[in-house]
Amino acid sequence: MASLAAARYGKDNVRVYKVHRDPATKVQTVTEMTVCCLLEGDVETSYTKADNSPVVATDTVKNTIYILAKQNPVNPPELFGAILAAHFPNKYSHIHAAHVSITVHRWTRMNVDGKPHPHSFLRDGAETRNVDVTFRRNEGFTITSKLAGLLVLKSTGSAFHGFHRDEFTTLKETWDRILSTEVDAAWTWKRYQTIGQVQSDANNFERAFDAARNTTLKIFAEDNSASVQATMYKMCEKILADVPGVEAVEYALPNKHYFEIDLSWHKGLKNTGKDAEVYAPQSGPNGLIKCRVVRKPASKL
Known part of the structure; x- marks a missing residue:
């Protein structure tokens, strides 16, 4: 049936x-x-x-x-x-x-x-x-604002080491790597009951988008990233601190890889480690890291 x-x-x-x-x-x-x-x-x-x-x-x-x-x-x-x-x-x-x-x-x-x-x-x-x-x-309105398709890259200032290792692990630890991603961020607002309430927050929606975009770019550029996970959590924290009407923030960041090319086979040409300058951008597979961070409820007095 x-x-x-x-x-x-x-x-x-x-x-x-x-x-x-x-x-x-x-x-x-x-x-x-x-x-x-x-x-x-x-x-x-x-x-x-x-x-x-x-x-x-x-x-x-x-x-x-x-x-x-x-x-x-x-x-x-x-x-x-x-x-x-x-x-x-x-x-x-x-x-x-x-x-x-x-x-x-x-x-x-x-x-x-x-x-x-x-x-x-x-x-x-x-x-x-x-x-x-x-x-x-x-029930009213549920509103989620988003920023999508923002491509960012930095050539240093990112590391990844100390991760779990077992018999399936081949990835080498690194203290200096390229970090590139396509930002997909979303922030969910408090529930609205009427159009009037939404309209009264019109300027806040504009300010929040600018703040979220600026926060994403600033933290991405300035954070000495221990991992994509750690960097994206800082972004979520800052948006929640800056925009009181937002109840939750989400990020989905693919880790777009750039691999060193060993050119030593050609007359001993050095292009790995500290000598790496030419890389091979990868179309896939890639890492994909997501998180959702919510505002803590106010403490009861």
């Missing part, structure tokens, strides 16, 4: 571009994003009985995204995600929850002759600012 245990549906890969034109300064600001919006509710019969009557069409979901983007601010993405997520349970009584994921693509204003250009932009990196928002009727 079969029973539908869970179901959600909606529209994915909705590309949205919005331009804001300031009539006073003639300066334009652009935002480009990719949106996914999935709905939950009393839609079981559409799966089990071929009854489409409860289905809010995915095309309707797509159109709603565009209309709400026209009628509301799309920045910060946490606020737009909350507006979009709340719309569907508020409009349709049989839809109980909405899940919105937003990827904001990077467009950076050009500097021309040393001055910011009023309407020209460049893609200066693959990193994205991402947001996941879930709204459930009578």
